[in-house]
Amino acid sequence: xxxxxxxxTYKESVLDPQGEAVKGAVHRLGYEEIKEVxxxxxxxxxxxxxxxxxxxxxxxxxxxxxxxxxxETYRYEISEVVR
Numbered sequence: 001x002x003x004x005x006x007x008x009t010y011k012e013s014v015l016d017p018q019g020e021a022v023k024g025a026v027h028r029l030g031y032e033e034i035k036e037v038x039x040x041x042x043x044x045x046x047x048x049x050x051x052x053x054x055x056x057x058x059x060x061x062x063x064x065x066x067x068x069x070x071x072e073t074y075r076y077e078i079s080e081v082v083r
Contacts, residue, residue: 045061
């Protein structure tokens, strides 16, 4: 069994209004040293061990479902779960 952690965020060139709102709130709390906040999505997926190429499957899922590749970028970590 594998565990995949997927992080999806806006591309640097795309305005992140939620991140800007959080940054404003953080500044109002007095934390002026915070220069940028980006909001994103996080997914955990469990994948059965078989002959498929896990990276290929995860790439397809991200491209087709989890991320809007025009506006978002993603990265993922794959780790084997020992039971």
